Amino acid sequence: MREITYAQAVREALAEEMRRDERVFLMGEDIGVYGGAFGVTLGLIDEFGPERVMDTPLSEAAIIGAAAGAAVLGMRPVAEVQFSDFLTIGSDQLVNQAAKMRYMFGGKVRVPMVVRTPAGSGTGAAAQHSQSLETWFMHIPGLKVVAPATPYDAKGLLKSAIRDDNPVVVFEHKLLYKTKGPVPEEDYTVPIGKAAIRREGTDITVIATSVMVLRSLAAADRLAEEGISVEVIDLRSLRPLDTETIVKSVCKTGRAVVVHEANKFAGFGGEIVGTIVESEAFDYLDAPVVRLGGKDVPIPYNPQLERAAVPQEEDIVAACRNLMRQSPRWRARA
Amino acid sequence: MATEVRMPKLGMTMEEGTVQVWFKQEGDTVQKGEPLLSVLTDKVDIEVDAPASGVLHKILVPAGQTVPINTPIAIIAAEGEVVEPGRDAVPAGETRGSGGKAAPPGKVRATPVARRLAAQWGLDLAAIPGSGPKGRVTRADVEAFAASRQAAALPAEAFGPAAVAPAAGSPPQAAVPAGLAAAPANAAAAPVTGPQAPVAPRRIPLSGMRRVIGERMSQSAFTAPHVTLTTEADVTDLVRLRTALNEEDRRHGGPGIGYLDLFVRIAARALLEHPYMNARLEGDELVLEPEAHVGVAVALPDGLLVPVIRHASRLSVGAIARERHRLVQAARNGTLSPDDLHGGTFTITNLGAYEIDAFTPIINPPQAAILGMGRVVEKPAVHGGQVAIRSMMALSLSFDHRVVDGAPAAAFLQRIKHLAERPELLHL
Numbered sequence: 001m002r003e004i005t006y007a008q009a010v011r012e013a014l015a016e017e018m019r020r021d022e023r024v025f026l027m028g029e030d031i032g033v034y035g036g037a038f039g040v041t042l043g044l045i046d047e048f049g050p051e052r053v054m055d056t057p058l059s060e061a062a063i064i065g066a067a068a069g070a071a072v073l074g075m076r077p078v079a080e081v082q083f084s085d086f087l088t089i090g091s092d093q094l095v096n097q098a099a100k101m102r103y104m105f106g107g108k109v110r111v112p113m114v115v116r117t118p119a120g121s122g123t124g125a126a127a128q129h130s131q132s133l134e135t136w137f138m139h140i141p142g143l144k145v146v147a148p149a150t151p152y153d154a155k156g157l158l159k160s161a162i163r164d165d166n167p168v169v170v171f172e173h174k175l176l177y178k179t180k181g182p183v184p185e186e187d188y189t190v191p192i193g194k195a196a197i198r199r200e201g202t203d204i205t206v207i208a209t210s211v212m213v214l215r216s217l218a219a220a221d222r223l224a225e226e227g228i229s230v231e232v233i234d235l236r237s238l239r240p241l242d243t244e245t246i247v248k249s250v251c252k253t254g255r256a257v258v259v260h261e262a263n264k265f266a267g268f269g270g271e272i273v274g275t276i277v278e279s280e281a282f283d284y285l286d287a288p289v290v291r292l293g294g295k296d297v298p299i300p301y302n303p304q305l306e307r308a309a310v311p312q313e314e315d316i317v318a319a320c321r322n323l324m325r326q327s328p329r330w331r332a333r334a
Numbered sequence: 335m336a337t338e339v340r341m342p343k344l345g346m347t348m349e350e351g352t353v354q355v356w357f358k359q360e361g362d363t364v365q366k367g368e369p370l371l372s373v374l375t376d377k378v379d380i381e382v383d384a385p386a387s388g389v390l391h392k393i394l395v396p397a398g399q400t401v402p403i404n405t406p407i408a409i410i411a412a413e414g415e416v417v418e419p420g421r422d423a424v425p426a427g428e429t430r431g432s433g434g435k436a437a438p439p440g441k442v443r444a445t446p447v448a449r450r451l452a453a454q455w456g457l458d459l460a461a462i463p464g465s466g467p468k469g470r471v472t473r474a475d476v477e478a479f480a481a482s483r484q485a486a487a488l489p490a491e492a493f494g495p496a497a498v499a500p501a502a503g504s505p506p507q508a509a510v511p512a513g514l515a516a517a518p519a520n521a522a523a524a525p526v527t528g529p530q531a532p533v534a535p536r537r538i539p540l541s542g543m544r545r546v547i548g549e550r551m552s553q554s555a556f557t558a559p560h561v562t563l564t565t566e567a568d569v570t571d572l573v574r575l576r577t578a579l580n581e582e583d584r585r586h587g588g589p590g591i592g593y594l595d596l597f598v599r600i601a602a603r604a605l606l607e608h609p610y611m612n613a614r615l616e617g618d619e620l621v622l623e624p625e626a627h628v629g630v631a632v633a634l635p636d637g638l639l640v641p642v643i644r645h646a647s648r649l650s651v652g653a654i655a656r657e658r659h660r661l662v663q664a665a666r667n668g669t670l671s672p673d674d675l676h677g678g679t680f681t682i683t684n685l686g687a688y689e690i691d692a693f694t695p696i697i698n699p700p701q702a703a704i705l706g707m708g709r710v711v712e713k714p715a716v717h718g719g720q721v722a723i724r725s726m727m728a729l730s731l732s733f734d735h736r737v738v739d740g741a742p743a744a745a746f747l748q749r750i751k752h753l754a755e756r757p758e759l760l761h762l
Contacts, residue, residue, distance in 0.1 A: 202617045252617055254447055254473060285446040286473045287466075328349055328402035328465045329474035 001182035007040050009151035009183050010116070010172065013158040014041065014078060016187065018048055021076060024162055025052040027063050028080030037082045038118055038177050060090030064115060068098040068167070071113035076162060083129045084119035084171060091136070098167040099142030110165040116158065119147075120173045120211060120261055121310055127298035130306070132262035134209075137169045138239045138271070144192055145238040147171040149213035151181040153236055156190030164192060173210045195242035197249070201231035203330065204320050205249040207272055208259040209235045212311065216259055219316035228324055238268055246272065247279040254286035255323050261310045264293025287326050290319050336415060337386035339408040341401050344373065344380050345672035351375050352400040352542055353407060358390045364410060371407075374542035378668055388412045398539070402465070444471035451476045457483075481552040543637040554699040558734040563744055564692040567751040568717065569710055570725045572596060575757050583652055589659035591651055593710065593727075594630060594684050598654045600753040601705055602626040602646035603760060605680055608746040610738050612679045614700040620737060629678030629698060630658060632665045639665045640698055642678040686710060691728040702737040705750065706730035727754070 004012070018024045025048075026041060032055040035042030045053040056063050060081055067077040081087055087094070098111050121130035138145050144166055148154040154172065161168035198213060199220050206216045213234040220230035231249050235242065250256045256276055258269040269291035276282070276289055294310040324330060341351050352374040358364055370384040391411035395401050442459045444452070448471045452459045455476075462479045464471035540548070554560075572593070579591040605612040605626040613622045626647045629640040641661035643654055664670045681698040686709040695706040708728035715724040729751060733743040753759055 254445075282446050283450045286448065287445060325402075326466045326470070327472040327474055329472065329478060 001184060003180045004151055004183050005177065006148075006151045006154045006172070006179050006181070007038060007177040009155035009181075010040050010158055011042070011044065012183070013155040013162070015044060015047065017076075017078075017159055017162045018044075018052060020187075021162075023074065023076045024078065025054065025070075025075065026078050026080065027054045027056050027067060029056060029058055029063075029082045031055060031080050036080060038174065040116075040172075040177070041080065060086045061093055064090035065093035065097065067113045067115070068093055068101070068111060071098070071111045071167070072101060072109045076112045076114075078114040078116060078162060081115055081117040083125070084117040084133055085128050085131045087115070087117060087133060087137070087169075090115075094137070094143070094167065094169070095140050099140045102166065103142060111167050112162075112165045113167050114158070114161045114164075114170060115167070116170045116172060118174045118177070119171045120175060121294075121299045121306055122175045122211070124301065124303060124306065125174075126301040130299035132171075132260065132294070134169075134171050134238055135262055135266065135268045135271075138268055142166065143239065144168040145171070146192055146236060147173070147209040147238060148190075148236060149173075149176065149208075149210050149234050151179065151183050153190050153196075153234075155183055156188055157192065157236065159187075160189045160192050163189070168192065171210065175211050176214075179214070190236065193237045193240040193242055195236055195245040196234045197231060197245065198234045199230065199232040201229035201253065203229045203253055204255040204257060204323055205231045205233060205246070205253045206257045206259060206316065206320070207233045207235060207246060209238065210261070212259040212261060215311065215313045216316055218313045219320065222313075222317050223320050226321070228320055230320060241271070241275065243275050243279065246275060247281045250276050250279075250281035251284040254284050255289075255327075256281075256285075257290045257292060257316065257319050257323065259292045259311050259316055261294055263296050264291050265296050267291070267293045269293055287323050290323060292316060292319055335412060336391065337388070337410045338406045339370065339382075339385060339410060341395075341403050341405045341407050342373070342382055343403045344375050344378070348375050348403060348672075350400050350402045353395050353397050354379060355397050356393055356408075358384075360390055360393055362390050363413075364388060364390050378670075379542070384410060386410050386412075388415070391415075442471065443469055445473065447473045448476045451480075455480055477553070478549060481549060481556055541636060543634075543639070547637055550699060551696050554697050558697050558699065559736060560694070560697060560732050561735050561740060561743070562694040562730055562732045563740075563747050564728055564730045565747055565751050567727050567729055567754045568715060568724050569727045569754050570717075572754050572757050573710060573725045579651060583655065588652060589655055591655050592658075593686065593707065594682065595651050595655040595658055596757065597682055597684075597705065597707055597750075597754070598628045598630065598643055598646050598658070599649070599651050599760060600750055600757070601680060601682060602628055602649075603753060604746055604749045606647050607749060608742065610742060611703050611733070611746045613702045613737055614679070615702075615734070615737055616700070623679040625679070627677050627679045629681040629701075630661070631681060631683035631698075632662050634665060639670065639675065640678060640681055641665055641670055641674045642676070644677070680704070682707060686727070692730045695730060695732045697732055697734055701734075703731060703733040703743065703746075705747075706732070729754070 014026060030036060031041040032045040032050055032053050041053060063079045067079040070077045081090065098113060101109050101111050119132050134145055134147060137143050146157045148157045158170055161170055198217055208216045216232045220232055223230050231253055233245060233249055258272045260267050260269055273289045273291060292311040292315055297309060299309055300306050354372040354374045356371045357369050364370060364384040364387060366387040367383050369381040372379055372381050388410045390408060392409045395407040443464060444459050449459065451473060457480060459471060462471050462475055465475050466472045576591055576593060576596055583591050609622045612626055613620050625645055627642050627644045628646040629642045632639050632641060643657050646654060661674060664674065680701055681704045683695050683704060684707040685693060686707050689709050691708040693706050695704045697704050710725050710727045712723050713726045714721050715726060717724055729747060731743060731747040
């Protein structure tokens with residue numbers, strides 16, 4: 001299969017959906033001629049024109065609010081928020097309007113809109129342009145939240161999001177835009193709410209999303225050399241959450257590590273741990289469930305500190321090693 | 335600066351070690367590089383050198399105790415150094431088992447899965463030694479405890495700490511074999527009649543190897559549902575082949591060819607043809623190994639080792655014999671490397687030398703099956719419509735019924751029988 005970048009995969013999803021359905025259109029800051037802050041929409045204005053690839057004023061409240069209104073009236077808007085940090089400005093429109101309308105009007109309206117937005121640290125963009133705010137939106141009934149880790153999922157999940165009749169927030173990671181992976185040329189979708197087991201293992205389940213999936217897989221390679229067999233689950237969707245895949249895996253391994261970039265306190269790791277201990281998997285746990293998250297600080301500008309502020313491959317390796325050390329006889333069972 | 339001595343990692347898969355004997359007492363002067371203690375691992379006894387010179391300030395783990403690798407076991411102080419009292423204690427969180435800090439009275443520190451299994455199997459959680467942090471009982475601890483209880487053909491005390499401590503005054507290295515060797519002589523010398531002072535039963539500390547055999551055999555016997563099939567093979571042609579090969583090999587200075595070598599070759603061939611026998615159970619999966627690595631059981635004075643002949647299907651019978659010879663020598667000399675002992679996909683055990691016919695071998699976990707070779711014996715048998723004197727041999731195959739069912743296992747044993755009866759087929 002041909003390989004393309006994550007950014008190209010997002011662009012293909014947008015273009016294909018716009019060709020497939022004339023109700024689909026894009027809105028955002030500098031997404032037209034400039035192609036967006038990360039070049040994701042580059043060239044789309046040439047094919048679809050300025051009415052469907054719409055440059056907006058610098059107002060996230062206006063972008064998301066207009067998208068919600070258009071969606072209610074039958075369009076299928078895809079809004080780009082230049083940095084996910086700016087979702088805070090548009091969050092009234094997203095949380096109080098888009099997420100609520102279908103419920104408050106007794107199902108008489110639908111809000112088929114998508115908000116795509118680059119998240120995460122690692123690019124030296126400092127505290128106001130590097131956050132991971134997915135937990136804010138996971139908390140809201142009426143929203144769906146996805147965070148693809150691969151080009152394949154970036155395209156497939158975005159297509160599902162565009163075809164979904166509910167507001168979906170798609171967190172794309174800045175560090176992933178240039179990563180490459182196999183993406184089919186024919187039409188396909190990735191279902192929202194279904195996790196993927198990226199690597200099978202027997203000793204520890206590592207649950208991650210987005211760039212942390214890549215770090216977890218690299219950590220799993222290193223741990224395999226030490227005889228520690230790690231299963232890596234890529235959640236892909238944070239809401240709805242694929243609890244079945246998580247619970248089944250933890251029942252198998254008896255140990256779990258949840259990794260996310262957002263700071264650990266009140267991050268989604270807590271939700272995953274709660275899901276595990278409330279489930280059947282409780283009776284299979286052979287060690288405390290571990291959360292790895294960012295430090296409880298705004299993302300620093302200094303590159304060393306920025307790196308230290310969020311979980312890295314070596315942190316995942318260390319956490320897994322430490323877990324296995326708590327069962328010194330585990331190898332005897334093999 | 336005080337130096338901590340830690341339980342070293344002496345092999346690829348070593349997880350814990352038993353302090354067998356301290357060669358120095360607290361207060362003795364030690365030189366960096368001189369033997370400080372001997373450590374018993376799964377399979378071998380190894381002397382550990384002092385990592386620093388000074389005074390052996392404190393022994394943290396007495397002889398007989400088993401601790402995970404990297405656990406501090408002693409402190410060597412520099413000459414004249416005063417070690418702060420806090421250093422004497424093993425840091426909390428690194429202790430385990432009986433030495434570990436117990437949970438508050440009435441509470442047992444145990445993982446959820448350990449609690450569930452203990453309840454399911456009717457075990458008293460408080461009686462199970464925990465190997466996790468602060469004595470936390472883990473799944474592996476419950477399983478090991480259950481296995482040891484079921485294996486209790488041995489007296490219960492044999493598993494207690496007292497029995498593991500070397501008897502006072504006994505030589506550290508060879509305690510078990512020397513003691514065993516002496517037994518018949520003592521028995522013969524003892525008066526047969528007349529009043530006697532009560533003689534206490536002899537207690538022999540379990541060697542690392544004995545304990546591992548106990549754990550592994552009970553684990554296998556009580557987790558893998560065993561079925562043993564037996565059949566009899568007419569090995570007259572194989573006897574002829576073996577005699578010829580043996581003479582030729584010896585003439586060229588080789589170690590000689592035994593029936594075991596031929597059966598390693600035969601089994602390797604049959605395993606590749608029946609891949610579900612060359613398998614192991616791993617969680618929810620069957621793992622079918624693409625290569626046949628055949629373990630051969632080697633009896634030792636104080637136990638049993640199963641070194642592995644790798645890629646046995648690719649080796650000639652002569653090469654198998656040479657490798658088997660090397661492994662047996664190394665097993666007897668205690669110089670087997672951990673790599674010689676791991677990675678087997680199937681095991682052969684040969685009791686033919688003891689005039690045994692069929693038996694029920696226990697599978698060497700996590701493998702799926704084990705072949706038991708009986709004696710080769712001349713018997714009257716029907717051959718070509720006539721009663722003739724033929725060389726016959728019983729073959730016993732134990733298999734794990736979780737992995738494979740009766741019919742395919744029987745087909746595998748039948749293939750071994752056919753290859754043994756017509757060894758020329760090995761050339762096909």
